Amino acid sequence: MTDPHQKLQDALDALDAAFAPHAEPSVPVGGCTHCYTDADLEALAGPVQQVPEDLIYSVAHKTPDHWDDFPGLYRRLTPRIVRLLTADRLDHALVASRLLAADWRNWPAPERTALDRVWQAWWRAALHTHPSTGHIADILEILAVITGTPAPWLAVWAQTRTKASDLHLSDALDRWLIEGELADLHLGFYDELHATPALLPWLLSLEEDRIGAAQLIEVERIAYS
Incomplete structure (x- = not known):
């Protein structure tokens, strides 16, 4: 039987693949200029894998009213957010509420399926260690x-x-x-x-x-x- 932790890593890799179409530079990101600099907003609109980790952490927790298009931004950054989440580096309760606000259950089927696989694999990996x-x-x-x-x-x-x-x-x-x-x-x-x-x-x-x-x-x- 495949190791539960390897299944989690495989599911996280599949999550990256499912969201890959959104990973390249996007339209400009509009947001709170009191909390975020122009450079921050530019970075958030750039390739997802190049967004600084501190920005991912911040977006994962900030209230939706900080962003012109909160659901779109959260969806785009979800693979990075979920990796931090499974590494216990984010507030679980807060991210849960943010995912609900981003309406993740109505995202395209391939993305929902990839997320469901991560949730299942994460739970089993945790229970086995x-x-x-x-x-x-x-x-x-x-x-x-x-x-x-x-x-x-x-x-x-x-x-x-x-x-x-x-x-x-x-x-x-x-x-x-x-x-x-x-x-x-x-x-x-x-x-x-x-x-x-x-x-x-x-x-x-x-x-x-x-x-x-x-x-x-x-x-x-x-x-x-």
């Missing part, structure tokens, strides 16, 4: 928000019976159980997705040995209170 590059709860957050549901990602997690997967589960619960957050957990920078209705039943459906006793007591207390 502990510690992973990035906190598992952050990775689940962006995947659930951009696809509109945590259900398929939780299903894969349940089916991944490895030590790494279970250690990730413990890590995620450590975060979700802080101050009872699991009782009303919203994901996304703007709380776009209410995760509790899917997450609580899923946790209770797992085999007994998947969750430690102390954490399970807390999960059950939240579920049945």
Whole structure:
């Protein structure tokens, strides 16, 4: 079986290929001249692979109103943004919200398909390695928000019976159980997705040995209170 991390690299390479038609110089980029210099805007309109990394980082996080054509710019830079994202160098919740604002689910089919393959490969690679590059709860957050549901990602997690997967589960619960957050957990920078209705039943459906006793007591207390 192909190594999950190699599958992720292959998916990222395929993402570059899918977006290649947009990678060459484009029409001028219009944006906030208070935050970006003329040289910045010129660089953003140039070849995607030559855009400085600090500019990619900035565009990935800035609000859409900084740009004359936010969806077009975000779409064009997506392969670079996603590589930084999978390397845990961007804010997962914020990028999830920006991808929704860019309406990524209505992009051309080849681009959506390439992104879906990255999401699948990234999730599996993370579940098979502990510690992973990035906190598992952050990775689940962006995947659930951009696809509109945590259900398929939780299903894969349940089916991944490895030590790494279970250690990730413990890590995620450590975060979700802080101050009872699991009782009303919203994901996304703007709380776009209410995760509790899917997450609580899923946790209770797992085999007994998947969750430690102390954490399970807390999960059950939240579920049945």
